[in-house]
Amino acid sequence: MPRTISLPPGYRLGDVLAFHRRDAESTAEVVGPASLRKGVMLDGVPVVLAADFSPSAAACTAQVDGAVSAALERRIDEAFRSILGLRIDPDPFCAFAATDPLFGALVRRQPGLRIVQSATVFEALTWAIIGQQINLPFAIALRRTFIVLAGRQHSSGLWCYPEAADAARLAPEDLTGRKFSRAKAETLLRFAGLVASGELDLEPGPANAIEQIGQRLLAIKGIGPWTVNYGLLRGYGHADCSLHGDVAIRAALQRLLGEDGKPDIRRTEQILQQYQPHRTMAAAHLWASLALPDDSA
Missing domain, CATH: 3.30.310.20 (DNA-3-methyladenine glycosylase AlkA, N-terminal domain)
Structure with a gap:
């Protein structure tokens, strides 16, 4: 194929x-x-x-x-x-922010920057749940465990990231015995069970807008605004996700503003609101700016 x-x-x-x-x-x-x-x-x-x-x-x-x-x-x-x-498409945000006093110079330093998505919406949202409130290396280790417990091996030997029905077969103890917290394991399997049963439809359409999916996700115990926004960003490529609760976003804004401390979540949300409907690309540029030299961010 x-x-x-x-x-x-x-x-x-x-x-x-x-x-x-x-x-x-x-x-x-x-x-x-x-x-x-x-x-x-x-x-x-x-x-x-x-x-x-x-x-x-x-x-x-x-x-x-x-x-x-x-x-x-x-x-x-x-x-x-x-x-x-x-x-x-990154171009609309680049045009939108070209003369912006906060993002203009940053966008010019990072031409062609894009957001890469997960292969499926389920992968994106489960990765967001796994990564809640832990450091990246530990999150990657837990993700690896989840893949091996719930996924299947391709004939080539490569493991395949699971679907909801695969994950829903697990018990919380399968995960808690492998360094998952009880709360994280229960949230992950609760979400997988809702998707597998059809109670939570992740397929967007005329009667199931992405914003509606986001609201249904927020109603699930253990899933908050950061998880929803990150999942929509990585899963659907939704162009206007606000990552104001993300620690790295706040750190990047601190550098960009030249301030001594990170802006709090409320102020970060207010700053990002100025870049609607392009907040996803604003987040991408902020994340990438942390890799720039201190005098270039």
Whole structure:
């Protein structure tokens, strides 16, 4: 099932590969200098999404352990767009912020910056739950555990990130025995159970807007605004997610403002509101700014 996906001018391949390289043990992702292989469950089928990059295109192949339906073809196409960071066009925000006193210079220093998505909405939201209030290395270790406990191995040997039905089969003790807190394990499985049963529909449509999905997520015990916004950002590529509760966003704003302390959550939210409907790209530039030299942020 080969396909060629054209890449926009100035495509920042290094950013995309760095996002998928976070797990040093390559449990569900294998990243090369100009290649990516990612395992994910799609419609109950183990799939490895493989992309080999040239300067202007990605040669993409889906290695499927099972029958390929038209619905699965669509899911594969959507997953490729997500993992390659092609859901949000960065140009509207760059034009919007070109003369902005806070973001203008920063945007010019980071041309072509994009937000990379998870392969599925379920992956994005479970990763957001796993990452709540813990450091990144520990979150990655817990994610690895979750994949091995709930996911399935592709015939190639690569693990595939699970779907809701896979995760819903777990008991909290399966996770708490592997360093998950009781609260995190229960939230994760509560969410998976609601999706698997069909009570929570994650598929957006005319009668199920992304904003409505966000409100339903907020009603789930253990899921708060940060988790919802981060999940919508990484899952749907929603263009206007406010990450005002994110510690790294607040640290980046502190540097950008040249202040001695981080702005509090309320003030951070007020600052980001000025960049509606482009708050997702504002967050992307703030996150990336933390990697710039101190005198360049």
